Amino acid sequence: MRWLAGAAVVALVGLLALGTWGLFPRPPVPSWEEATAAFGARNAVAAIVLGARLWDTLLEVLVYAMALVGVRMVLRPLSRVQPVPPVSETPLLTRAADILLGPIVVFAIYIASSGHLGPGGGFPAGAILGSGLLLLALAKGAERLAQELHEPSLERVEYGAIAALLALGGLILVLSWRGSWLLVGANVLIGLEVAIGAWVVLHHFASSRGEV
Amino acid sequence: MEGIAAAALGIALGGSGLWTLVRRRNVIWKLLGLNVAAGGAILFLVAVAHRPGARPAIEGLGSGPAADPLPQALVLTAIVIHFATLALALVYVIFLTEHRHTQDVHKLEREPEEP
Amino acid sequence: MATVLLCALTLALAVFALTRRRLLWGVIGVGAHSLALAGVYLFLAAPDVALTEAAVGFALVTFIYLLALRRTGRLVVAATEVYPLLYQEGDAVAGLEWEILERFGRWLHRDIEVLWVARADIPRLLAAGEADLAAGGFLPREGERVLLSRPLVPTRMIAVRTGPGPCGAVAGDRGQDHLPPGGPTYEDPEELASALARGELGGAVVDLLRLREWQLRDRVGEAETAAVEEDLAFRFAVAPGEEEVHQALEGFLGELEASGDLARVRERYLG
Amino acid sequence: MNVALTGVLTYLALGVVGLLGRGRLCAALAILAGLAALAAWAPGFPERVMGGLPWGVPVAGDTLALAFWALILFVHAAVLWHERHRTGAFHPLLTLLMGTCLGTVFSRDLFNLYVALELASLLSFLLAGYEGKARAVWASLQYLVLATVGMTLYLFGLGLVYGKLGTLSISEIAVRSPDLSDPALAVGVGLLLAGAAVKGGLFLFGLWLPPAHGYAPTGVSAVLSGVVVKMGAVALARLSEAFPVGPVLVALGILTGFGGLLYALWEQDIKVFLAFHTVSQLGYLLIGFGLGGPAALGAILYAVAHGLFKGLLFLAAGTGIEGMGVRSIPALAGHLSLPVVLGLGVGTWAIVGLPPLAGFAAKGALAAGVPSAAKWVLFALGVGTAASFSKLIPLLRPAGRQGGLGGMGLLMGAVVGFGLWGLAEFSGLMTPGAWGEAFLGAGAGYVLYLAVRRFHPRLPRFTLDRAAVATLLGAVGLALGVLLA
Known part of the structure; x- marks a missing residue:
């Protein structure tokens, strides 16, 4: 078994190296500026993710949302009844979280809304916002934060964001609407969805823990 | 040069991750190995998109030839999909640890007591 | 050139992470690898990919791994063998302490993993976070910072x-403190026992349980217990950082003591 | 294109809205919307690039898409009816899954296929683990690990293929008639095939499939085996349209067909048995898709027919298990109610390929399109099918008539209707030769069953480690196969 596994991995790496050998040097990239401008973007990656291949992105957002459904479905019954105390009560962490949260939110909004112009986009924005929420949760205690962020309404916002994204997909893909406001809208919706999702995952992972 | 180095790194990461996957017995170790392997595959795609001396595919950012934007866009999708799968897998690991009290693949593979 | 060096660093971090024994270090290493x-x-x-990798691949993935570990992580126990507290039986582990550890693991919803190591290595493993607990024939010495449980x-x-000659002890063991100057030390209790059996030594400073184990297996013959040195348990x-x-x-x-289970387990193994 | 896309988007949106409440109503509305969309684009539509050039996703409404849309909507309706008592997230998730499948079958883009397959499998495993049993969850986890291996392989392959050809569109690749003697392309195509094979649950690649399908809730098993597994086969079919890998696909099909049968022959857990059988039936599809032309059309028909009768069999078996509380075939014998027995009987009759039901028509259509050497392989597979299904004969003795048919009635009607339509459509089926061959195969299968039932060989169990190594070795084998072929 050990030899077989080793042989499989080595053979795979060898084949990949053999294949890669034929790829270089790389041919030049065809020009893309016109196509990008047609979508109202300057960042070609954003034009693809939110425009030409919005269909892939919609499916990907659904993958993400379904993973969240799974997290909720499996972890909710496992959640402990007793509240989980904050990791640390030190005022320093609380202060730091309070001070940092503002810039984090601003940065996330900036990244989401300018993703079609420069590097950025909804996914990193949402992930950054979600991580900021985790920071806050560490300082304040996950349960207290969870009470402040009412989960059922979060869930409604999340599904609403996905439905809106699907509608936006209809506008862009079926009716061929173009314009930078569509891209900003898509990025903000994706960012919202991802941030809520990141928070849900982290919160459920953190609060449904065992005795230690 | 950079492209070849990155492609080689991607392949090496793929190999070491898959090796971890097949050799470790703990499920979380396996997932870590997969994490590294998937990262290698993603890096490989970005390496394919790269051109020597290329600038990012953003209009008005630098001059000269740009990198191919399509694989980069695909990679964004792949990263998120991988994260979602991983989160779900870890949730299942938590569930199994709770119900079967182990993360060892060999122990998990024995039939559970419950029907 | 910088790219090539960074690639090498990334690979090195990945290899470092994947070759750790402790999962926590693996997760931290993979996190650092993602950042690289x-x-x-x-x-x-590919600035978009870099940003997404840093935010999703590094931050979120590392977070969920750490949280999952906090939830499910295994307890690593560094131990030396001593019958009937903790010993190997074929591939399996057995003994009084093992029975308690197994129940503790179930109580915590955690897997227990035993690392069999030399006595002298245990403090280092605990301090480096490579192990959470020490058990078996581990009797802490002065100056070793560990959190002790109640006596078992x-x-x-x-x-x-056993005769004329120098007195020996296990390296790093409590017995070393009571060794007359110049007495040899051995990595492993087993080596000490063989040296004693070969007649290289005239005696040893060990704990009572070890002596009983040797006598049960006929490793020492005519033994005189010379002096009572110290009462212990x-x-x-527990590793110094692991207050929880x-x-x-x-x-x-x-709880185990209050329910009488501890006494029952002790009864079963020690009679 | 626009109508079909709107249909899929509506389906998905109704699934998401259903998660907030009224899941069953949303599912019913989604089916209606899907039917309306299907009726609107019915004869098919030519390939169009969704999202526009140069980066858009090409889609086309070809025969394959048309047939699968009909199958998906029908099976969804039957399962919705059968599982109408379920509340919560069940029906919305099912709606999303079916919507994803609708989107998968018209996609003609390598990366889009991968994303769609990923979503479909994630949803199927949420549904499989829906009841929260440790065994189903372990099966799902195994699957997730193997699927991620498949995804990694697929992405490496995608990098190689895209790096070489600079496009992901299946039609465009086909137009360029790629040369597979180039190692970069050959390895890339091999890895793409391996990734799709993992998703499709082929033998040696998808050993996650039998436990995962076997331990899922009744309606979910029916949908998974009937529809979702075939998405992997669809992806393989698309790959074979793009690259000249027909022979590799046929070899894979033969391996899958006989490998699945080998395990099905002695399996005693009824649902796991049916799941292994699904693996073996994928062999038919791959052989058909690999040979192409009329055989591919036969494979599409067989996919639809199999979706109907395997769905029926799973619904019947699941209803029987729920009523009895046991899963093994001998323990179930003589305790099943009349509707269950009827469902099992019709399903078995159809899957063995006896006239005049759907299996006969579809197998006939497939056999008509293949060369004579392949006919013998198909005949042998049919004999094996009959042999393994002979195990179910003791179950066909009803012990009462309580309970209704539920969704089984719908599927039963479809199995009969499809069969009669096939008899009318394909003139070659109304001959004594064809009928005789069908009964001869079934008889030979029964004799084979009598011969082997006393043996209890210890087949190797596929643990997670073994399955992972098998997948990696399979990928290496496929890459080498494409390289050397």
Whole structure:
């Protein structure tokens, strides 16, 4: 078994190296500026993710949302009844979280809304916002934060964001609407969805823990 | 040069991750190995998109030839999909640890007591 | 060139992470690897990918791994063998302490993994976070910073005399403190026992349980216990940073003692 | 294109809205919307690039898409009816899954296929683990690990293929008639095939499939085996349209067909048995898709027919298990109610390929399109099918008539209707030769069953480690196969 596994991995790496050998040097990239401008973007990656291949992105957002459904479905019954105390009560962490949260939110909004112009986009924005929420949760205690962020309404916002994204997909893909406001809208919706999702995952992972 | 180095790194990461996957017995170790392997595959795609001396595919950012934007866009999708799968897998690991009290693949593979 | 160096660093971090024994270090290593990977993307003219990798691949993935570990992580126990507290039976582990550890693991919803190591290595493993607990024939010495659980099995250090010659002890063991100057030390209790059996030594400073084990297996013949050195007890030792585990262990052992299970287990193994 | 896309988007949106409440109503509305969309684009539509050039996703409404849309909507309706008592997230998730499948079958883009397959499998495993049993969750986890291996392989392959050809569109690749003697392309195509094979649950690649399908809730098993597994086969079919890998696909099909049968022959857990059988039936599809032309059309028909009768069999078996509380075939014998027995009987009759039901028509259509050497392989597979299904004969003795048919009635009607339509459509089926061959195969299968039932060989169990190594070795084998072929 050990030899077989080793042989499989080595053979795979060898084949990949053999294949890669034929790829270089790389041919030049065809020009893309016109196509990008047609979508109202300057960042070609954003034009693809939110425009030409919005269909892939919609499916990907659904993958993400379904993973969240799974997290909720499996972890909710496992959640402990007793509240989980904050990791640390030190005022320093609380202060730091309070001070940092503002810039984090601003940065996330900036990244989401300018993703079609420069590097950025909804996914990193949402992930950054979600991580900021985790920071806050560490300082304040996950349960207290969870009470402040009412989960059922979060869930409604999340599904609403996905439905809106699907509608936006209809506008862009079926009716061929173009314009930078569509891209900003898509990025903000994706960012919202991802941030809520990141928070849900982290919160459920953190609060449904065992005795230690 | 950079492209070849990155492609080689991607392949090496793929190999070491898959090796971890097949050799470790703990499920979380396996997932870590997969994490590294998937990262290698993603890096490989970005390496394919790269051109020597290329600038990012953003209009008005630098001059000269740009990198191919399509694989980069695909990679964004792949990263998120991988994260979602991983989160779900870890949730299942938590569930199994709770119900079967182990993360060892060999122990998990024995039939559970419950029907 | 910078790209190539960064690639090498990324690979080194990945290999470092995947070859650790402790999962926590693996997760931290993979996190660092992801961050380096984001740097590689930046050099490959893919700023979007770099940003996403840093935010999702590094931050979120590391967070959920750490949270999952906190939820499910295994307890690593560094131990030396001593019958009947903790010993190997074929591939499996058995003994009084093992029975308690197994129940503790179930109570915590954690897997228990035993690392069999030399006595002298245990403090280093605990301090480096490579192990959470120490068990088996581990009797902490002065100056070793560990959190001790309540006593499980009383014992004492004794000096055994079998004939003329120097007195030996296990390296790093409590017995070393009572060794006359110049006495040889051995990595492994087994080596000490063989040296004693070969007649290289005239005696040893060990704990009572070890002596009983040797006598049961006929490793020492005509032994005189020369002097009672010190009264002690076998107990679990928790790594200095793991207050949570220590509290949980104390709570668990308290429950076990109150329900009488601890006494029953002790009865079964020690008679 | 626009109508079909709107249909899929509506389906998905109704699934998401259903998660907030009224899941069953949303599912019913989604089916209606899907039917309306299907009726609107019915004869098919030519390939169009969704999202526009140069980066858009090409889609086309070809025969394959048309047939699968009909199958998906029908099976969804039957399962919705059968599982109408379920509340919560069940029906919305099912709606999303079916919507994803609708989107998968018209996609003609390598990366889009991968994303769609990923979503479909994630949803199927949420549904499989829906009841929260440790065994189903372990099966799902195994699957997730193997699927991620498949995804990694697929992405490496995608990098190689895209790096070489600079496009992901299946039609465009086909137009360029790629040369597979180039190692970069050959390895890339091999890895793409391996990734799709993992998703499709082929033998040696998808050993996650039998436990995962076997331990899922009743309606979910029916949908998974009937529809979702075939998405992997669809992806393989698309790959074979793009690259000249027909022979590799046929070899894979033969391996899958006989490998699945080998395990099905002695399996005693009824649902795991049916799941292994699904693996073996994928062999038919791959052989058909690999040979192409009329055989591919036969494979599409067989996919639809199999979706109907395997769905029926799973619904019947699941209803029987729920009523009895046991899963093994001998323990179930003589305790099943009349509707269950009827469902099992019709399903078995159809899957063995006896006239005049759907299996006969579809197998006939497939056999008509293949060369004579392949006919013998198909005949042998049919004999094996009959042999393994002979195990179910003791179950066909009803012990009462309580309970209704539920969704089984719908599927039963479809199995009969499809069969009669096939008899009318394909003139070659109304001959004594064809009928005789069908009964001869079934008889030979029964004799084979009598011969082998006393043996209890210890087949190797596929643990997670073994399955992972098998997948990696399979990928290496496929890459080498494409390289050397």
